[in-house]
Amino acid sequence: MALSDTGTARRPIGLEGDAFSRWLSQHSPTLLLGLLLVLLPAAATDFVLDQIVGWTLVLGMIALSLMFLAGYGGMVSLVQMTVAGLAGYSITVLGASSLPSISLFWPWWVAAPLAILIAVAFGTLAGALSARTEGIYTIMITLALASAFFYLTLQNWSIFNGFNGFTSVPAPIFLGVNWKSPVPLYYLILFCAGLSYVAVLYVSRAPFGIALQGARDNPRRMEAIGFNVMAHRIAAYAFAAVIAAVGGILLVWLNNQISPGTAGIQATIDLLVIAVVGGLGHPIGAFIGAFIYVILRTFALDALVAVGLDGRRFQTIIGLGFLVIVLFSPDGVIGLWRRWLARAASSRRGIGR
């Protein structure tokens, strides 16, 4: 609340002032949030740091890749969790884990880029397959691809170690820092999440992003004025896959394990729920959705029991919340926020009824 007040109050000054102060006033909520996140380790416990904020940021990154495709490209791709899962599995198989019979124990600076490369190749290929078909078909095809990967990880023991997956997947030690300990891992996650957030914002305003949004709104017209719509879509899948892949590696380092459930059908659908509840209109929506999801996931069980309800009905709460958002605010929590801001602004100016 305080964030928006400063933003609106300073706007007249910003208009007269120089470009920097205008930029500062426009982005003050984001900057404040960023400052808060950077200073968080000073105040928060390790649990809050990794299991709440860290998990939020990692899930937010993977949801961000889905938001980028769905929001700017109009392609609701359910394969993003799979891309993350594949990156996670790749770093486990190429790097270190508790299973020396499968893991190759290559150094992280070989394993991590290779894992990202593998996942991006897969994401791009999946994109090339599903971008051939239009709109609503994308959901069906990507859901089918995601479950194919899930069943593969479940049934294959020679590479994916089947149902058990892998445990003890450590974050590496480099630059003299043990990135496995909570605070360095938190900063690593925060850095990657912040970078991908800025990258998505930048790309959305770059010529490529604008063309992508054009292809979303009217592919035939874009085709007619000489844009290669297919190429733009596939490139968007590749870009999103990079973010999802980095998120997937961080997810493994954060949870210290990976199993078929990490990129299972439930996780795939949860990711869509996160992105839609947060809002597909702005990159921050992915992180808001992830935050709500993580809070619910962590506390709803106890809260339900405390109120006297059955704690196992957690999924119903998630589903109903998702339904309410889809039915009443299709642009997610961001949409609610924007409408609330607009109403507040209009009533302050005396225009409101």
Next chain:
Amino acid sequence: MATALGDEGTARGARRGDALGRWINHHPLAALSLAVIVIFCLWLILAPWPQGFEDWFGRKRLFINALFNGITLGGLYFLVAAGFTLIFGLMRNVNLAHGSLYLFGGYMGYEAGVWTGSWLLSFVVAFLCCAIVGAAMQILIFRRMEGQDLRQTLVTLGLSIVFADLMVWVWGGNAIQIDTPDYLTGPVPTPIVVALKPSGDAIFLQYPRVRLVIFAAAVLIGIGMWLALHRTRIGMMIRAGVDDRDMLSVLGYRVQLLFVLVFAFGAGLAGMAGIVGGTFQSISLGEDSHFLLASLVVVIVGGMGSIPGAALGALIIGLSEQFGLVYFQNYATVATFVIMVVVLALRPQGLLGRR
């Protein structure tokens, strides 16, 4: 023998100009290889296998069982996917709650069977229950967001999450098996030779009666749907709606009523399939997403919105799953998806789909 067939076909085809003859005329090599494949398949099924071939390929009993299981499983998949593809074709609604309707139908059929003791009556109950739920979904929710494909799909996703959890609440996580009625239990002798006894007598295949009956019922339902779509007035309206629903509604037909009917029918079919699934295998938590995925893949392979496509897709997927189970156990499910990816790469609209 194959060439003789081909020649005869060519001569007749040239005279009458019918489609098959013309195709054989234009692609003599393809026609020849097709004829060889058909004859080889017939030989595989009908003739007893020589010892050397069995050593290399495995027992014939396994092969024939996988074939029959695959075909009957295809019948079940068709029942689920037909409703899915009909709803998608007419309303552009990817009903991700279709698997939940399947599971719900299975549970309601089980309850009805326990109450009344009649297996056939449980089909009626499951059909009605699911049809009512489907109609309610169409009237209460989807009518309000017509034309917003993505939002509708998201709503069905939310519904499926809630339904799944509520069904776990009521029926728990244990698998439920629906009993086969007495008059359908037991095997049926078929005229297919599985193996030869040392004495030279043939051993014939025995196959569960219930699976054959249900497969026949699925075929009948498929033919019935085709006739209803192509020979009745309401079928004509549905086909017109698939092609251009705006134009149909401009012409004064009650499109909304049509939507409710089709949604109810598709949901009811899924419900009946739930009983079939409960009799074939069992119904339990997780079967909803299994059958949702199966119908997704069937519809993607066969062609979206096409009933014959659903039949073809269901057959292919059923066969690939069962043969996968026999010949490469570890990757049975993955084989299914490989087929899907290949079809998508070569023919994105599906085998019998239209652009």
